[in-house]
Amino acid sequence: MGSEDHNKNWVGKPLPRKEENRLLRGRGKFADDIKLRDLLYLRFVRSPYAHAKMVSLDTSAAEALPGVVCALTGAEIALQTQPFIEIGPEPFAKIKDYPMAVSKVRYQGEPVAAVAAESAAIADDAAELVQVEYESLDPVVDAEQALEDKSLLHDEAGTNRVWNGVFEYGDVEKAFKDAAYVVNIDRLHFHRFSSTPLENNVVIAEWDPKDERIYYSCNNSFPSFAIQFLAAHLNVHIDRIRVETSDIGGSFGIKITSYPQMAVCALASKKAGGRPVKWVETRSEHMTSSAHGNERTFRDTQVALDKDGVITAIASRHIDDCGAYPRYEPLGCVIWSQVFPGVYRFKNARIDFIQAVTNKCPVGPNRGYSRMQHLWFLERVVDICAHELGIPSDEMRLRNYIRTEEFPYTTPNGCVYDSGNYPKMLDIAKRLIGWDEWKRKQIEARKQGRLMGIGIGTTLDSGTNNFGQSQIVNPGLPYSGNSQGANCKLDIYGEVVVAVGSCPQGQGHETTAAQVVADVLNIHPDLVTVRTGFDTERNVHTGFSGTYASQFAVSGLSAVHGAAQKLKTEMKQLGAFALRVKEDEIEFGMGAQGPELRAKNNGKCINYWGLANLVNANSAALPPELYDVTLNCRYIWRAPFKVPDKQKKYGNLTLTYASQLHIAVVEVDRETFIPRILDYVAVDDCGTVINPAIVEGQVYGATAHGIGAALMENCVYDAVGNMLTSTFSDYTPITAVNMPIVKYGHIETPSPHSYSGAKGMGEGGAAPIHTISAALQDALFDNGIVIEDSFNNADSLFRALVGKETSQAETLVKVERRV
Amino acid sequence: MAIKFGGEFEVKKTPEEVYDFLTNPQKFAPLLPDFQGMTQQDSTHFTVKVDVGISYIKGTAEVKMQLAEADRPKRAQYKGQGSVAGGNVSLTAGFDLSPVDSGTKVAWQGEATVFGRLTSVAGGLLEPLGKKNVKKLIDGLQAALQ
Numbered sequence: 001m002g003s004e005d006h007n008k009n010w011v012g013k014p015l016p017r018k019e020e021n022r023l024l025r026g027r028g029k030f031a032d033d034i035k036l037r038d039l040l041y042l043r044f045v046r047s048p049y050a051h052a053k054m055v056s057l058d059t060s061a062a063e064a065l066p067g068v069v070c071a072l073t074g075a076e077i078a079l080q081t082q083p084f085i086e087i088g089p090e091p092f093a094k095i096k097d098y099p100m101a102v103s104k105v106r107y108q109g110e111p112v113a114a115v116a117a118e119s120a121a122i123a124d125d126a127a128e129l130v131q132v133e134y135e136s137l138d139p140v141v142d143a144e145q146a147l148e149d150k151s152l153l154h155d156e157a158g159t160n161r162v163w164n165g166v167f168e169y170g171d172v173e174k175a176f177k178d179a180a181y182v183v184n185i186d187r188l189h190f191h192r193f194s195s196t197p198l199e200n201n202v203v204i205a206e207w208d209p210k211d212e213r214i215y216y217s218c219n220n221s222f223p224s225f226a227i228q229f230l231a232a233h234l235n236v237h238i239d240r241i242r243v244e245t246s247d248i249g250g251s252f253g254i255k256i257t258s259y260p261q262m263a264v265c266a267l268a269s270k271k272a273g274g275r276p277v278k279w280v281e282t283r284s285e286h287m288t289s290s291a292h293g294n295e296r297t298f299r300d301t302q303v304a305l306d307k308d309g310v311i312t313a314i315a316s317r318h319i320d321d322c323g324a325y326p327r328y329e330p331l332g333c334v335i336w337s338q339v340f341p342g343v344y345r346f347k348n349a350r351i352d353f354i355q356a357v358t359n360k361c362p363v364g365p366n367r368g369y370s371r372m373q374h375l376w377f378l379e380r381v382v383d384i385c386a387h388e389l390g391i392p393s394d395e396m397r398l399r400n401y402i403r404t405e406e407f408p409y410t411t412p413n414g415c416v417y418d419s420g421n422y423p424k425m426l427d428i429a430k431r432l433i434g435w436d437e438w439k440r441k442q443i444e445a446r447k448q449g450r451l452m453g454i455g456i457g458t459t460l461d462s463g464t465n466n467f468g469q470s471q472i473v474n475p476g477l478p479y480s481g482n483s484q485g486a487n488c489k490l491d492i493y494g495e496v497v498v499a500v501g502s503c504p505q506g507q508g509h510e511t512t513a514a515q516v517v518a519d520v521l522n523i524h525p526d527l528v529t530v531r532t533g534f535d536t537e538r539n540v541h542t543g544f545s546g547t548y549a550s551q552f553a554v555s556g557l558s559a560v561h562g563a564a565q566k567l568k569t570e571m572k573q574l575g576a577f578a579l580r581v582k583e584d585e586i587e588f589g590m591g592a593q594g595p596e597l598r599a600k601n602n603g604k605c606i607n608y609w610g611l612a613n614l615v616n617a618n619s620a621a622l623p624p625e626l627y628d629v630t631l632n633c634r635y636i637w638r639a640p641f642k643v644p645d646k647q648k649k650y651g652n653l654t655l656t657y658a659s660q661l662h663i664a665v666v667e668v669d670r671e672t673f674i675p676r677i678l679d680y681v682a683v684d685d686c687g688t689v690i691n692p693a694i695v696e697g698q699v700y701g702a703t704a705h706g707i708g709a710a711l712m713e714n715c716v717y718d719a720v721g722n723m724l725t726s727t728f729s730d731y732t733p734i735t736a737v738n739m740p741i742v743k744y745g746h747i748e749t750p751s752p753h754s755y756s757g758a759k760g761m762g763e764g765g766a767a768p769i770h771t772i773s774a775a776l777q778d779a780l781f782d783n784g785i786v787i788e789d790s791f792n793n794a795d796s797l798f799r800a801l802v803g804k805e806t807s808q809a810e811t812l813v814k815v816e817r818r819v
Numbered sequence: 820m821a822i823k824f825g826g827e828f829e830v831k832k833t834p835e836e837v838y839d840f841l842t843n844p845q846k847f848a849p850l851l852p853d854f855q856g857m858t859q860q861d862s863t864h865f866t867v868k869v870d871v872g873i874s875y876i877k878g879t880a881e882v883k884m885q886l887a888e889a890d891r892p893k894r895a896q897y898k899g900q901g902s903v904a905g906g907n908v909s910l911t912a913g914f915d916l917s918p919v920d921s922g923t924k925v926a927w928q929g930e931a932t933v934f935g936r937l938t939s940v941a942g943g944l945l946e947p948l949g950k951k952n953v954k955k956l957i958d959g960l961q962a963a964l965q
Contacts, residue, residue: 048906048907050934108935136909284936284939722820722933722938723939724820724938726936726939726940727940
């Protein structure tokens with residue numbers, strides 16, 4: 001191997017994932033694979049009611065069943081714990097949230113008791129024996145209805161309106177006064193859906209009475225957040241909680257909020273004398289009571305446009321439904337504003353944002369969390385205005401997109417979009433799908449009475465949060481910035497070992513981290529061992545560690561890169577000593593004995609084992625000036641953020657902005673009303689690509705998730721709060737069979753905000769939901785239909801087209817024309 | 820999920836006789852479809868057990884009933900609450916009696932609200948099943964009162 005730069009090209013290669021070897025052969029290690037001596041199995045007893053007082057609860061029959069070790073109730077937990085921390089200010093802060101209902105249930109599926117037994121089957125049987133008497137209360141399943149406060153969920157809060165804030169920028173009044181057109185949209189609605197990871201939530205907890213520590217093996221995807229909640233709740237020092245995660249079969253954000261179940265398992269273990277307790281969530285439990293995505297209603301929207309159809313202002317009222325307990329909320333009340341103007345240039349806006357609790361499953365940060373709802377809203381606004389003003393949808397976007405030369409672009413609320421080229425993405429997408437040809441086919445189809453539409457969705461995937469935005473929703477919170485940790489070491493026998501604080505669930509962290517380190521040390525990625533999965537004992541986590549918010553490519557890999565650079569520096573120091581040359585004469589490469597350091601001029605070399613040996617096992621040979629060299633380098637990467645202005649709600653909230661542009665051709669069958677995708681294109685820009693194969697896989701995954709959400713997946717509740725889609729038969733998650741062939745394209749606009757130019761990606765900005773809504777509207781607009789809901793299936797389209805029950809443009813949209 | 824039902828029929832008994840029948844759990848309860856047994860706590864409270872089966876979900880429902888309104892011989896109303904595998908049910912059933920030439924007109928109305936996973940697993944079957952069982956009950960009542 002020659003120069004140090006010879007092999008510096010692993011980043012950017014479609015390297016097969018290192019993880020595949022074990023995962024595809026069934027050799028992954030998941031939480032449920034862990035078997036422990038004396039393990040107990042926990043089963044929850046859950047409320048059938050959405051809203052009810054608990055009149056009585058009797059666990060005696062369950063406890064009497066042979067094999068049952070203990071039972072727990074919410075009332076019992078309340079006596080020995082603190083309520084979970086509430087992120088929001090009052091009235092949020094008044095809510096008393098325990099992991100099981102204490103005296104009142106607030107959503108169907110809420111745990112009211114738990115049973116721990118020698119086997120899962122016994123625990124199941126015992127749970128059936130728990131007697132609970134309820135007194136039904138009026139349920140509130142609609143956020144707007146909840147705001148009337150006729151039936152309160154949390155009496156102590158005194159209202160169901162748990163957060164309210166106005167985000168106003170520019171001169172909204174003037175923009176409306178000067179507008180050539182004002183488009184009024186009465187109501188839009190983003191539906192409630194969730195994620196269906198292959199692996200449900202799993203927790204194993206052991207409250208060891210010998211050292212008074214709690215040991216967790218689980219698949220929570222944001223453990224550093226969970227342990228902060230658990231420590232305060234369980235009254236234990238945070239250092240007494242150990243959390244380990246291993247392979248995780250998908251999370252999509254939903255597993256972030258499994259800390260209540262983690263608490264119950266720990267308390268059950270404590271009650272059982274320290275025996276480990278395992279809880280494996282069933283699919284029905286996951287559907288009814290893990291977490292759903294936020295549902296949002298957009299009311300009284302007004303859009304000001306100039307004579308060319310350029311949007312100059314938007315005013316609207318947004319009502320977010322966070323379900324029964326605001327566990328990760330009210331962060332969603334500000335996170336949407338990371339993408340305040342979407343991909344558009346308007347400078348004046350006023351959004352009155354309200355969050356309400358309802359008798360439905362608590363929400364969690366589902367993929368595209370809080371931003372996708374807002375981006376869908378903006379895309380709806382753009383398409384509705386385009387149709388009303390008779391401007392083609394592609395032309396409408398080109399008139400309104402942030403221009404390429406404007407990057408880095410500061411949004412009205414102070415976010416800095418790092419880079420992008422939306423017109424180019426549109427051009428590529430149109431070319432890939434054959435835009436002109438489909439337009440021609442559409443004209444022909446319409447002549448035949450067919451309902452065919454072509455829709456565009458342009459969206460953003462903002463990655464690497466500035467946690468200072470939490471202070472916008474609660475000025476008292478002690479969070480700001482973002483950081484991630486990594487450790488890179490040369491082990492005793494010279495192995496390169498990297499540890500990260502992330503919890504990959506299919507994102508390929510093991511591979512991409514190895515690519516980064518391989519480039520730094522000029523070795524093959526196979527020579528880099530990456531310890532993925534969170535482990536508090538590795539000491540590489542910060543308060544932000546986990547896997548969420550499209551950030552590993554930036555935050556995680558920046559930490560890995562930093563740690564590798566530190567290691568490299570130490571290796572150079574040591575190599576220079578060992579080879580008796582200056583540090584700048586050292587080069588890294590491969591030799592006959594594996595990876596080595598070599599003196600450029602004299603050909604002397606030392607392999608990694610020799611180098612590691614000097615520090616770890618032959619240290620008497622080390623001069624004192626090298627005593628600080630450990631070859632065990634921890635690096636904490638910190639994002640260059642400032643605390644936002646809390647009053648003005650102004651500041652940079654996210655570091656990178658990946659973008660996605662999708663186009664769909666959709667046809668609604670005239671007889672069955674089933675919408676069918678005829679063609680689909682996804683174009684992605686996540687800056688410099690670390691591993692193209694992984695990025696492409698993420699794009700397909702996010703596209704599938706979005707298409708499922710747009711056409712198939714909906715958390716439907718009836719009027720009394722029964723979730724009617726709690727099984728896969730009813731929820732109908734998308735499968736490969738339902739997926740169209742996706743044509744994939746990408747561009748790279750490197751981010752100036754990350755060391756590598758990469759941007760976080762993977763959430764996908766819910767592009768398919770925007771795109772399919774747009775395509776359906778294009779198909780149906782001539783029939784007087786405006787797509788007002790993010791979920792559209794044959795039933796809703798039938799009701800709109802035939803029943804005239806929903807989506808009628810004449811009642812939803814009014815246009816004031818002043819030119 | 821709420822299932823509403825109602826209707827009316829005429830029998831040849833007097834309103835007092837009909838009222839006494841309807842408010843006597845020992846006579847009334849066995850007419851419930853798939854009745855298994857009953858325990859009476861007092862004159863207005865009783866618990867009935869009925870077999871319930873929807874597709875693969877089979878079990879015994881235990882329903883606590885209360886005679887909530889008793890206005891002899893004009894009106895009687897029951898309220899009940901019970902549980903079955905996968906769900907709970909709250910129900911009301913009222914009978915308004917009025918004399919007619921040939922006897923008594925019984926106007927009946929009720930509502931059953933079902934809670935729990937049952938509504939998801941068997942939601943589509945619940946309403947027809949409920950209505951079928953209500954019809955059985957009313958047919959039984961009519962037959963017993965003729």
